[in-house]
């Protein structure tokens with residue numbers, strides 16, 4: 363055994379123990395997977411932001427403490443015309459094992475992962491199930507090849523494919539479990555079709571940044587899927603083809619046309635369930651949002667929403683006044699979503715659920731599928 367082997371094995375075991383002590387790992391089988399799959403092989407080079415927000419790359423060899431830690435490690439950046447944005451990473455192992463535990467993966471299961479990324483999670487799954495039962499896809503062919511090499515180096519050969527995960531992987535279907543490690547605005551039909559009867563699916567349903575959470579679905583007796591959002595909020599990168607092109611914020615010299623007061627939280631994304639419900643209550647797709655800072659104190663003063671058609675709303679943090687301009691009254695859906703949320707008793711994520719009907723329609727609900735609080739998810743089918 364080399365010095366590096368000794369280094370990583372004790373650290374990997376330390377990480378597994380930590381995740382068990384924090385309650386993220388509940389079963390000895392996932393403890394063994396985290397203790398025995400070398401994460402450093404999958405993340406030789408990663409990026410992080412320095413104090414100015416600039417991305418800096420560093421090599422992980424010799425810094426194994428930072429690899430065997432509950433931290434997301436960004437591995438790929440994409441240029442977005444002037445700034446770089448992460449498009450692939452090795453997810454925080456704490457979140458990864460919580461998802462694997464939630465899915466109740468058992469011996470003999472066949473699992474499809476959407477978003478191979480580094481291949482580390484495919485490695486954990488291969489350790490748990492045997493690589494012949496693991497299938498993983500990524501839209502980025504280069505990443506799939508790297509993951510294939512690295513998995514082979516540690517002795518695993520799961521079925522990997524460079525395809526758009528929205529299509530699943532029909533040639534090896536059906537799967538007992540599907541886990542998505544990139545977010546989707548709607549559950550793709552292909553995933554529903556590729557699950558076995560009695561199967562389970564865990565995916566991050568996000569309608570905009572911070573507007574959504576992991577939802578855990580099971581096949582329903584009449585066809586389709588049903589289940590609840592998980593209690594703890596989590597966030598994944600958006601599926602790449604769903605990314606909305608950034609649009610410029612309207613200049614600050616444009617005068618407002620209307621004013622109103624608000625009961626809703628400012629900024630609305632500070633209450634993620636309200637922010638999620640606002641997207642379902644009429645906020646247009648592709649909205650850009652952010653905060654304006656006081657130029658002197660650098661403290662946030664105003665939340666801004668801007669729609670693709672240029673309509674905008676600005677809500678003051680201090681006096682709860684909202685200024686608006688443009689054809690779409692952007693604050694109205696926020697106010698409506700907040701009012702319904704208050705009426706429903708301010709539910710946290712675990713009171714929300716999702717039904718994917720046999721006809722493909724998708725509904726978000728509070729407490730029960732057929733109850734008074736339900737919203738149709740835009741599925742793009744009109």
Ligand SMILES: C[S@@+](CC[C@H](N)C(=O)[O-])C[C@H]1O[C@@H](n2cnc3c(N)ncnc32)[C@H](O)[C@@H]1O
Pocket residue numbers: 449450451452453476477478479480481482483484499500501502505525526527528543544598599600601602603
């Ligand atoms: C957070 S990373 C996945 C982490 C990975 N499971 C691991 O263990 O390293 C998200 C991945 O989703 C992938 N992705 C984005 N859009 C996709 C799509 N349409 N189909 C499949 N994969 C996609 C990205 O390329 C990225 O590698």
